[in-house]
Amino acid sequence: MSFFTPENLEKAQVLVGLYPDKRSALIPLCHLAQGQHGHLSKEAMEEIGDLLGIQPAEVMGTASFYDMLHTEEVGKYVVGVCTNVACLLGGGLELLDHASDTLGVPPGGTTEDGMFTLEEVECVAHCDKAPCAQVNYRYFGPLSNGDFDKLVDDLANDRLSDSVPPHGVLSRVFRDAPPMVPLEIIHQERREMDEAKKARLAAQNPDAGGKQ
Amino acid sequence: MSTDVSQNLITISIDGRQIQAKSGELLIEAAEKAGVFIPRFCFHNRLPQVGMCRMCLVEVKGPRGFSLQPSCYLPVNEGMEVVTESEKVKKAQDGVLEFLLINHPLDCPTCDKGGECPLQDQTLAYGPGESRFIEEKRHWEKPIAISELVYLDRERCIQCDRCTRFADVVAGDALIEFFGRGDHTEVNVFPERPFSSYFSGNTVQICPVGALTATPYRFKARPWDLSQVESSCTTCSMGCRMMVQSSQNEVMRYLGLDSDAVNHGWLCDKGRFGFEAINSPERLTAPLIRKGGEFVETTWASALSLIGSKVSEVRGAGGAGRIGFILGSRLTNEDIYAWVKLAKGVIGTDSVDFQLGDGLRGEVIASLPRATLNEAVSAKAVLAFTGDIKEEIPVLFLRLRDAVRSGKTKMVTIGTRASSLDKLSEVSASVTVDQLQLLAKGLLHEGSKFAEIAAVLSKQGVGSDGEGLVVLLGRENLAWDQSVVEAFAVELSRALPKAKFLVTLRASNFSGSTDLGGSPGLLPGRTRLEDASPALRQKWVVLPSQVGRGVKEMFKGALQGELDLLFVIGSDPRQDFIDTELAGAALDRVGFVVSVDTFLSATSERADLVLPAAAFAEKSGTTTNLEGRVFTLNQKVTPPGVCRSDWTIASEIALELGEDLGFGSPAEILDEIAEVSLIHWGLSFDRLTRTATVDGMVVPISATALAIRPRALLDQVSTPGIASVWNQGLASSKTAYVEGEESEEAREVTGTPQSLSTKVLGAPIWPLASVQPTGNLALEYSRKLYSQGEHLKNSPHLSRLIVEAKCRVSPRTAKELGVETGGFVRISDKAGGGAVFEVETDDSVRNGAVEIVRGSFFISGFSPVRADETVNYVKVERA
Amino acid sequence: MSTKIVTARVGLPNSYALSSYLEHGGYQSLKKALLEMTPEEVQAEVTASGMLGRGGAGFETGRKWSMLKQDPVRYLVVNGDESEPSTFKDHLLVENDPHQLVEGTLITAYAIGATRAFIYLRGEFALGLERVQAAINEAYAYGAIGRNILGSGFSVDLVLQPGAGAYICGEETALIESLEGKRGYPRIKPPYFPAVIGLYGAPTIVNNVETMSNVPWIVANGGNAFAALGKGRSTGTRLFALSGDVLRPGNYELEMTSKTFRDLIYDPEFGGGLREGRSVKAFIPGGVSAPWFGPENLDLPLGQDEVAQAGSMLGSGSIIVLDDHSCAVRAAWRITKFFNRESCGQCTPCREGSGWIEKIMHRLELGSGTETDLDLVLDACDNIAPGLTWPPQQTTICVLGPSIPSSVVSAIKMFRDEFMIHIKEEGCPFVH
Numbered sequence A: 001m002s003f004f005t006p007e008n009l010e011k012a013q014v015l016v017g018l019y020p021d022k023r024s025a026l027i028p029l030c031h032l033a034q035g036q037h038g039h040l041s042k043e044a045m046e047e048i049g050d051l052l053g054i055q056p057a058e059v060m061g062t063a064s065f066y067d068m069l070h071t072e073e074v075g076k077y078v079v080g081v082c083t084n085v086a087c088l089l090g091g092g093l094e095l096l097d098h099a100s101d102t103l104g105v106p107p108g109g110t111t112e113d114g115m116f117t118l119e120e121v122e123c124v125a126h127c128d129k130a131p132c133a134q135v136n137y138r139y140f141g142p143l144s145n146g147d148f149d150k151l152v153d154d155l156a157n158d159r160l161s162d163s164v165p166p167h168g169v170l171s172r173v174f175r176d177a178p179p180m181v182p183l184e185i186i187h188q189e190r191r192e193m194d195e196a197k198k199a200r201l202a203a204q205n206p207d208a209g210g211k212q
Numbered sequence B: 001m002s003t004d005v006s007q008n009l010i011t012i013s014i015d016g017r018q019i020q021a022k023s024g025e026l027l028i029e030a031a032e033k034a035g036v037f038i039p040r041f042c043f044h045n046r047l048p049q050v051g052m053c054r055m056c057l058v059e060v061k062g063p064r065g066f067s068l069q070p071s072c073y074l075p076v077n078e079g080m081e082v083v084t085e086s087e088k089v090k091k092a093q094d095g096v097l098e099f100l101l102i103n104h105p106l107d108c109p110t111c112d113k114g115g116e117c118p119l120q121d122q123t124l125a126y127g128p129g130e131s132r133f134i135e136e137k138r139h140w141e142k143p144i145a146i147s148e149l150v151y152l153d154r155e156r157c158i159q160c161d162r163c164t165r166f167a168d169v170v171a172g173d174a175l176i177e178f179f180g181r182g183d184h185t186e187v188n189v190f191p192e193r194p195f196s197s198y199f200s201g202n203t204v205q206i207c208p209v210g211a212l213t214a215t216p217y218r219f220k221a222r223p224w225d226l227s228q229v230e231s232s233c234t235t236c237s238m239g240c241r242m243m244v245q246s247s248q249n250e251v252m253r254y255l256g257l258d259s260d261a262v263n264h265g266w267l268c269d270k271g272r273f274g275f276e277a278i279n280s281p282e283r284l285t286a287p288l289i290r291k292g293g294e295f296v297e298t299t300w301a302s303a304l305s306l307i308g309s310k311v312s313e314v315r316g317a318g319g320a321g322r323i324g325f326i327l328g329s330r331l332t333n334e335d336i337y338a339w340v341k342l343a344k345g346v347i348g349t350d351s352v353d354f355q356l357g358d359g360l361r362g363e364v365i366a367s368l369p370r371a372t373l374n375e376a377v378s379a380k381a382v383l384a385f386t387g388d389i390k391e392e393i394p395v396l397f398l399r400l401r402d403a404v405r406s407g408k409t410k411m412v413t414i415g416t417r418a419s420s421l422d423k424l425s426e427v428s429a430s431v432t433v434d435q436l437q438l439l440a441k442g443l444l445h446e447g448s449k450f451a452e453i454a455a456v457l458s459k460q461g462v463g464s465d466g467e468g469l470v471v472l473l474g475r476e477n478l479a480w481d482q483s484v485v486e487a488f489a490v491e492l493s494r495a496l497p498k499a500k501f502l503v504t505l506r507a508s509n510f511s512g513s514t515d516l517g518g519s520p521g522l523l524p525g526r527t528r529l530e531d532a533s534p535a536l537r538q539k540w541v542v543l544p545s546q547v548g549r550g551v552k553e554m555f556k557g558a559l560q561g562e563l564d565l566l567f568v569i570g571s572d573p574r575q576d577f578i579d580t581e582l583a584g585a586a587l588d589r590v591g592f593v594v595s596v597d598t599f600l601s602a603t604s605e606r607a608d609l610v611l612p613a614a615a616f617a618e619k620s621g622t623t624t625n626l627e628g629r630v631f632t633l634n635q636k637v638t639p640p641g642v643c644r645s646d647w648t649i650a651s652e653i654a655l656e657l658g659e660d661l662g663f664g665s666p667a668e669i670l671d672e673i674a675e676v677s678l679i680h681w682g683l684s685f686d687r688l689t690r691t692a693t694v695d696g697m698v699v700p701i702s703a704t705a706l707a708i709r710p711r712a713l714l715d716q717v718s719t720p721g722i723a724s725v726w727n728q729g730l731a732s733s734k735t736a737y738v739e740g741e742e743s744e745e746a747r748e749v750t751g752t753p754q755s756l757s758t759k760v761l762g763a764p765i766w767p768l769a770s771v772q773p774t775g776n777l778a779l780e781y782s783r784k785l786y787s788q789g790e791h792l793k794n795s796p797h798l799s800r801l802i803v804e805a806k807c808r809v810s811p812r813t814a815k816e817l818g819v820e821t822g823g824f825v826r827i828s829d830k831a832g833g834g835a836v837f838e839v840e841t842d843d844s845v846r847n848g849a850v851e852i853v854r855g856s857f858f859i860s861g862f863s864p865v866r867a868d869e870t871v872n873y874v875k876v877e878r879a
Numbered sequence C: 001m002s003t004k005i006v007t008a009r010v011g012l013p014n015s016y017a018l019s020s021y022l023e024h025g026g027y028q029s030l031k032k033a034l035l036e037m038t039p040e041e042v043q044a045e046v047t048a049s050g051m052l053g054r055g056g057a058g059f060e061t062g063r064k065w066s067m068l069k070q071d072p073v074r075y076l077v078v079n080g081d082e083s084e085p086s087t088f089k090d091h092l093l094v095e096n097d098p099h100q101l102v103e104g105t106l107i108t109a110y111a112i113g114a115t116r117a118f119i120y121l122r123g124e125f126a127l128g129l130e131r132v133q134a135a136i137n138e139a140y141a142y143g144a145i146g147r148n149i150l151g152s153g154f155s156v157d158l159v160l161q162p163g164a165g166a167y168i169c170g171e172e173t174a175l176i177e178s179l180e181g182k183r184g185y186p187r188i189k190p191p192y193f194p195a196v197i198g199l200y201g202a203p204t205i206v207n208n209v210e211t212m213s214n215v216p217w218i219v220a221n222g223g224n225a226f227a228a229l230g231k232g233r234s235t236g237t238r239l240f241a242l243s244g245d246v247l248r249p250g251n252y253e254l255e256m257t258s259k260t261f262r263d264l265i266y267d268p269e270f271g272g273g274l275r276e277g278r279s280v281k282a283f284i285p286g287g288v289s290a291p292w293f294g295p296e297n298l299d300l301p302l303g304q305d306e307v308a309q310a311g312s313m314l315g316s317g318s319i320i321v322l323d324d325h326s327c328a329v330r331a332a333w334r335i336t337k338f339f340n341r342e343s344c345g346q347c348t349p350c351r352e353g354s355g356w357i358e359k360i361m362h363r364l365e366l367g368s369g370t371e372t373d374l375d376l377v378l379d380a381c382d383n384i385a386p387g388l389t390w391p392p393q394q395t396t397i398c399v400l401g402p403s404i405p406s407s408v409v410s411a412i413k414m415f416r417d418e419f420m421i422h423i424k425e426e427g428c429p430f431v432h
């Protein structure tokens, strides 16, 4: 039995085919699995290992290096409050405290209803909107305490479901391109390119080549 | 894994001293050779370097003056200027150690590694006096079991990446990994996937702290209470070099020794943790004699005199030919020689054998040109037709894996089953008996897969005479009779006279047995009965008048009432002979069976007299590994009860017969061996123990094998457990013989003629005609590392790993049988015996075949392999 | 009106769509390069432009390309991992002008003969990922990527690779490891210089998103036109990301050296100054790895060498302003926390040192530190980057390690009295 849905398995196969070495598809596959399931389950990592021909421990070893890949269950909305220096100067730590009060969980915690996971995050490149927060990697800022509460309320009541998909759904645009140009053709073309270049250089500079 | 180094010497300066180094060699190694030890944690000479711990920083001069560089990552080049003792270097070392210690628990008193811990030792030598860290340390649950054999304490881990690198790069079992990032990085296993690698113990050995500990050793000893001797593992034919360590007459653990020619420091877990059997309370401790169906203890004196009279009786009545000897893999070269001399040279019977239908005839092995391990791993190409090396000779698998990965050689395999070698091979071709015959004759021109093999060989530059090819020859499928393999080998050797063979049988010291006359028709020195050397004729009382029987023939003879007395020394044919039913029936028919053993095995249960033998680590001697390399085994503990060394027992029996075998110690036996056997010329205990390197010596000894140079000190961080004890003055030798360099003594020794009698056998008889399917599925009879046997059964930790008796079939075959994974089938042998097995479907099994693992069951009345079948089929039906 | 290169189209309606891009001159440079120029000619223009890489290290782009080992297999990887705190320029570019990035990438792939090109984009840029993927899809359909691009006979594929949240993957060798599906562990240089041993062991060029985004303009207008902007080694324009205690934080594309830090911070067109009654206490000129500057350096021009000579770096072009109501100890502590969280964990000094220093800095900020803690922190910093010089001595695998001390050392050097107040008053004197 497959972890991936038939549709996602097809996507997974496309992803695996994009690289000269299939292990490169590991992170994209993890995102795909999270998109389907919200987090990376044991079964997901096992299946990714199978698709890539590596041990599940290797999948987990890589996945656990990255903050966005969750090997444990998280809420439908993962709320990340930035407290890095620009946001700090704009009140990020205070916003985090407030968020913690509002959601009733400490950073790292998930609300009992499974709706929200709160995280303290590093700079998310939204510094001109300090203090800012991300919800499933969609950005909001600058946020006053009141703004934050409204944001939580909107999320909880599905008013933002268009712009903020459930956790794990990262990009809603999938690759839509013809099959990859076979590497043999590319290699052949590059060889020709390199030879043409050599010939041009020799023509420009007749002394340099030839003799010696 | 140090980078390949061209041999040209360059000069570099270390702390103002000019030293010679090999161009491209790593600075940390070049310095060490020059006597400058640079501290390190992550660096290990057998692993690719990662430069992570930053302990090995030294100042190196560059275009912009001196700067701190990791010496483990820097190849030396001409004129390099290095400073290892400046204030700057000291501060860097001090800093790294302080950083490592801030989160390291201070539980040294209860840590297994305490006393032999590189972190402890290097802190003492290079570290800060006291800690300035007052914060809370990092915490993890401790310790956690990551397998049956290994515990992990993540708090102690210093993230050196040694265990994870070993598992991934060396063993190919990426089952332990780094999880997390930064200072939350932990080593761990995937949920519910334990670290079930055959090589897990090596990670414990190379862990530079006490993060990984071995279950069988945990909390059993303190390193400073251990004493040790150098020895060689006898679990399989690889002969991995190791240290045997004991405390208060109890063997505590084994540690791998780094032999460049053999095991590179590694051991497999079966070898490493098998020591538990030595300490087992189930050991035999006194001679036992059968009285009215029961065993009762007896004395050596009465046991020996009983044997003496039995031998005389049989010899007097029907002749020496009615006496047989089966030798087992526990035996040292000296044991073998003593028993062979007793059998052939005193009693006069040639019925001596060491194979249980699961090997190859000694005569065949002796006639094939032998390749060394180093020749195999650097051959232009390797052709494997052998059992699954990872299951049978695990550390050889590591050597092959390393060779293939580093591009030193390319491999092709043929066989009937999927094996771990497939992943290392360019081509793996499935083969039938008919194809095998064609293959051997025309080497590989039929069929597409074989054409691919031929293409690989020719691309690798293997000559049409086989030059550059090494064949790994073993028993790929035990359901094929050994004669098939023998015929193939002989035929191939004819077709490709320059090809060399590395016989990859699993049994320890099969080589020694071959070399010392432990099979019918052979005398010590791989000579035939008729070619006995003058020295041998002088030392032996008699010579057998005719070629004797092998084990199979002895058993068939027994059924005819032709075997009156059988000695079984360190072997359990009742359970281990390939046709267990033949063995059982035969043993019941032999007049008198003497079993010399360490445990009451299935065979000794049936014996009339059981003699208790000294086990590994309880006796000294030498052993020969699969490539013909001789090493010492050394006694570390005294045996329990009145156990005796096997060779002593042979000597005592000879005395009962009124003959003196003429030696009083293993050293004297080896001297006699060197005298009577041309291939052992030059070998002596003295040479092996006082001056040989850990590499031992390949026989026959050649001129290049005898050069002397100082023995390199082992890097104490690479092999932590050894150094700490080594440094207490227990090291044996200070100088060493090194292969590849000439010396005067060498020329002196090898000035002797070395003509060996290695006549190729007669034309092989292909058993094609007799291949008649006698069941519905072809049998694939394989081996796994952890199979039943007294040794494993009596090693508490390893016994938990013994494989389950299951049978495996392809999904298609399963469907045809109407079963699924988890279902049951009845497997019947040709004689109608049968047993029920659980089914597991597996893509790697051929359609129309069933695989069962030898040693995963021992069912009376059922023997899937029958000794008379060339190719065994079985009847399989849904149960 | 100053010249805009990379942000010329930012603000146009649907600036990210192919239609808008084509309307505003899009893919003309690619056409020109592929149909009218040889790869060497493209490379020559970029070399003539003198453009320094915009990723942080400031290495000349043309020179980097010329160092690419000419193996038959070679790769191009665009570094869009932008995670340096307070840097948000690439974020702007990928969301607003993804086709410009794609075009620059394709031209570069042609110039260096890349067998395949990858854009590695920071995972958290969800919108950016969607925009760039959509642009790639459109470009394939338009014939600008894939087989026989725009009829030129040149073929190359372009793959968008999402990151997954690890700052260190911005470091080019870590990025390569990550792209290989592994933990983002930086590789040791030497020997792993990407131009020699990069992706899958093949020679690889790694360039920043902004660097790539400049390439179409350079091909269209010529390298000399680019070099005519700016001064000395600082040619062309740069996107400066301004944040912290200013009224108008944001990205500003400025001709290099044409303005000073004071202009950027105070000019109403740019930073718009500080809040009423406040003054600049310190500012970080080029990302949190850079040593801090005090108000005395406000009049330095925004140029690579000018900043370097004054003892810091322009780095990723992000400028963070601290006014006199902000706590230097707190800022330095938070920056250390960042490095601690983002250290990959390979090197002992970086992995363990960052955590230890963070703990001490936190203690100091909370008021439970002592004066000897200051020496302890400095000594621990010295054990990470011996000598505490600038540029730092590197004893770790990558420069994240030696970047850790910058803020701490700057804060202690410049604001020791502030630390002392924390210690004496057993708490932070600033209101947050």
Ligand SMILES: Cc1cc2nc3c(=O)[nH]c(=O)nc-3n(C[C@H](O)[C@H](O)[C@H](O)COP(=O)(O)O)c2cc1C
Pocket: C052, C053, C054, C055, C056, C057, C058, C059, C061, C064, C079, C080, C081, C082, C083, C084, C167, C168, C169, C170, C171, C172, C173, C206, C207, C208, C209, C211, C212, C398, C399, C400
């Ligand atoms: C810790 C660290 C983080 C980095 N992060 C980034 C980054 O996010 N984006 C980037 O383009 N370069 C980053 N760099 C610099 C890259 O290593 C590399 O120099 C750059 O991508 C080269 O592109 P350029 O020549 O176009 O500037 C980082 C370097 C280090 C040491």
Ligand code: SF4
Pocket: C168, C185, C186, C342, C343, C344, C345, C346, C347, C348, C350, C351, C396, C397, C398, C399, C400, C401, C402
């Ligand atoms: S310096 Fe830090 S981030 Fe860089 S490789 Fe070392 S541990 Fe990783």
Ligand code: FES
Pocket: B039, B040, B041, B042, B043, B050, B051, B052, B053, B054, B055, B056, B057, B070, B071, B072, B073
């Ligand atoms: S960095 Fe050289 S031994 Fe660890």
